[in-house]
Amino acid sequence: MLAIGLTLSMSGCGSGDSTESGSGGSAGAGSNAGPTKTSYPLTIENCGRKVTFEKAPERVLIMNGASVGEVQTYVLLGLQSHVLANAQRVSISDDPKMVAEVAKLPTGGTTWNKNFDVPAEKVLDLKPDLVVSTWSGGFNAESGFATRDQLTKAGINSYVNPVDCAYGAGNPSAADQAAYDQQSIASTFDFIEQTGVIFDEQKKAFDLVDKLKQRISAVNDRVKDKDRPKVLLAYPGMAMMSTNNLPAVFSGGVYDDIIEKAGGENAFPSDKPDPELTSNLNAEALASADVDVLVIGLSDPSEKAKVKQMADQLFKKYPQWKASKTKTYTTVSDGAFIGPSNVYAVEKIADAAHPQ
DSSP: OHHHHHHHOOOOOOOOOOEEESSSOOOOTTOSSOOOOOOSSEEEEETTEEEEESSOOSSEEEOOTTOSHHHHHHHHTTOGGGEEEEOOOOSSOSSTTHHHHHHTSOOTTOOOOTTSSOOHHHHHHHOOSEEEESSGGGGOGGGTOOOHHHHHHTTOEEEEOGGGSSTTOSSOOHHHHHHHHTOOHHHHHHHHHHHHHHTTOHHHHHHHHHHHHHHHHHHHHHHTTSOOOEEEEEEGGGGGGOTTSOOEEOOSHHHHHHHHHTTOEESSOOSSOOTTHHHHOOHHHHHHSOOSEEEEEOOSGGGGGGHHHHHHHHHHHOTTSHHHHHTOEEEESGGGSSSTTHHHHHHHHHHHHSOO
């Protein structure tokens, strides 16, 4: 259920990891040289570790990691046949085709442990040739997961989405921490591009990123030079994250970047991801915030039928908001978090903030 995924996937960032090849070289993540062909063996640096691929992975296990951006990237790059088991659940998405497409992927009989991911013994039993985790914490033995060293000894490669190398790491490097703090939509592009390199699908990755960038550029052209309304990104279904029974509110990092590219400004701006905002937010601060546009985050498909009800409840509770007076709101789901659906969020928020 996406509610769990969205709750914990608040981190993300741009990478900048180098990509090396053992024979002939290949383009790395974020390369401006355009698509080329991957040469194997391919060695990349991932969270300070060297990972070598003798060929494109054929039996990939995608850990849940409380994210959906990784599996969505695999779907959009046409890598479904390379997926041995997918543990990321997509029950609601801003991409109208994504729920059905992810549902087609094999799960390998994976079941979540108490930390909502695939336990070490199951990972090893499946014998994948690559395990992909959203965050470094996905390889934490204390949480019941197989460590990267364990996987290496078993002949299994491991890979952390570069956006989250610092997330869940005991002692992240300065570079990884800086990347986490500077996250943006570009982080999504980094993951797509490096995945394209690993699987020798650089042309597909290049074309996908180019298409996504064009959609964002079209929005930027439409909203430039316009006043920037204050936008509140709130997930009522995640009220369990708050000690005050308030909706989960997100700011900083990719959230601010999405809102800014949509021609708005976060009502709670931050110069870096602020995962503690919701837990520290009180009713007075939310009531006194400038909110011109309300963005209601949907974390479960059952909420689709309740959108107007949720909006009306918030407008009634906070009548001082400008958004309450104008009834200005829209919805997003997975598009607010690192992943290819970011473009949908940009477009939807722009439509609400700057109606044509």
